[in-house]
Amino acid sequence: MGTRMSEPVLVVQDLAVDLTIRGEAFSPVDRVSFSVARGETLGIVGESGSGKSLTLRAVLGVLPANGTARGRVELIGRPGAKRGSARRIAMVFQEPMLALNPTMRVGEFIAEAVRTHTGVSLRAARARAVELMSDVGIPRAAEHARAWPHELSGGLRQRVMIAAALGTDPDVLLCDEPTTALDVTIQAQILRLLTRVSAERGMAMVFVSHDLAVIGEISQRIAVMYAGRIVETGATAEVLRHPQHPYTAGLLSCTPSAVEAGEPLETIPGSPPDPRAFPVGCRFAPRCRFAAPECAHAPYELAAAPGGATACIRAEVVEEISA
Numbered sequence: 001m002g003t004r005m006s007e008p009v010l011v012v013q014d015l016a017v018d019l020t021i022r023g024e025a026f027s028p029v030d031r032v033s034f035s036v037a038r039g040e041t042l043g044i045v046g047e048s049g050s051g052k053s054l055t056l057r058a059v060l061g062v063l064p065a066n067g068t069a070r071g072r073v074e075l076i077g078r079p080g081a082k083r084g085s086a087r088r089i090a091m092v093f094q095e096p097m098l099a100l101n102p103t104m105r106v107g108e109f110i111a112e113a114v115r116t117h118t119g120v121s122l123r124a125a126r127a128r129a130v131e132l133m134s135d136v137g138i139p140r141a142a143e144h145a146r147a148w149p150h151e152l153s154g155g156l157r158q159r160v161m162i163a164a165a166l167g168t169d170p171d172v173l174l175c176d177e178p179t180t181a182l183d184v185t186i187q188a189q190i191l192r193l194l195t196r197v198s199a200e201r202g203m204a205m206v207f208v209s210h211d212l213a214v215i216g217e218i219s220q221r222i223a224v225m226y227a228g229r230i231v232e233t234g235a236t237a238e239v240l241r242h243p244q245h246p247y248t249a250g251l252l253s254c255t256p257s258a259v260e261a262g263e264p265l266e267t268i269p270g271s272p273p274d275p276r277a278f279p280v281g282c283r284f285a286p287r288c289r290f291a292a293p294e295c296a297h298a299p300y301e302l303a304a305a306p307g308g309a310t311a312c313i314r315a316e317v318v319e320e321i322s323a
């Protein structure tokens with residue numbers, strides 16, 4: 001086919017989100033840049049409040065009413081494609097109940113998504129809906145297709161949302177913690193499904209989670225977010241093996257599967273800063289055990305590092321100390 005996996009589909013450059021609360025403006029997301037290629041998954045990881053959801057919402061163009069975005073979000077068209085064959089982007093949200101239509105049976109909801117985006121007949125769309133429901137692990141799919149959203153458990157509702165998103169045959173799928181509320185078996189099943197669909201269809205994914213183990217499993221590249229910016233990025237395996245930023249190292253030491261059996265789980269002391277009062281300089285410095293006086297004047301911007309990029313000006317020192 002001649003399509004290379006490295007062909008970028010989505011390019012995000014210097015994205016910022018500005019919010020206003022009672023006349024006070026602040027930027028909980030700032031200078032975020034990344035790209036994702038066909039068949040590739042970029043994992044975005046960070047603690048609650050780091051700006052992951054707002055980043056995805058800004059990419060999709062659905063910010064809260066008090067928010068606006070700056071920067072560039074570009075969907076790169078298919079090479080040689082005709083007009084009208086623009087790339088499609090879909091998103092699976094954290095809370096499926098808000099995205100489902102309460103007055104539509106879930107099978108119809110999925111069929112509607114399939115029909116609007118792929119132009120097939122209603123009959124074919126209905127059959128496809130049941131197939132998709134079974135793909136995402138919904139038991140007795142034909143029967144469940146006739147259920148109303150409120151009749152389903154949270155886990156089933158989330159799988160309906162994933163089926164509807166996949167039904168639109170997107171080029172890019174944005175996932176905001178889609179499996180966090182689900183039990184581990186279902187979570188593993190959905191991660192495998194998404195991985196398979198991404199590989200088979202060349203679908204690009206941006207997958208947000210606070211769980212480094214999930215990100216480690218699903219993504220080839222990783223972006224670690226802290227206080228509104230990306231602080232480290234690189235190949236997932238490499239970053240997990242040799243974190244260059246103390247925040248990434250801290251997250252790793254709080255991830256059970258990343259810690260060797262028997263070692264105590266650490267937690268990063270303190271909590272993330274309020275976006276209305278980000279610290280100057282390195283925003284992680286107040287919680288960082290490697291912080292030095294110069295960190296209060298550090299640029300807090302990504303700079304190239306071996307195999308990726310880090311925002312830590314003391315990355316070399318950190319590596320020495322922690323080696």
Ligand SMILES: Nc1ncnc2c1ncn2[C@@H]1O[C@H](COP(=O)(O)OP(=O)(O)OP(=O)(O)O)[C@@H](O)[C@H]1O
Nearest residue numbers: 019021028047048049050051052053054055064275
């Ligand atoms: N509509 C809003 N109005 C005011 N503040 C908001 C709004 N939406 C988000 N924020 C704030 O912006 C920051 C980033 O929020 P965001 O939801 O992107 O974080 P997150 O990393 O996705 O965390 P979580 O996993 O908890 O959703 C948080 O401090 C949050 O409180």
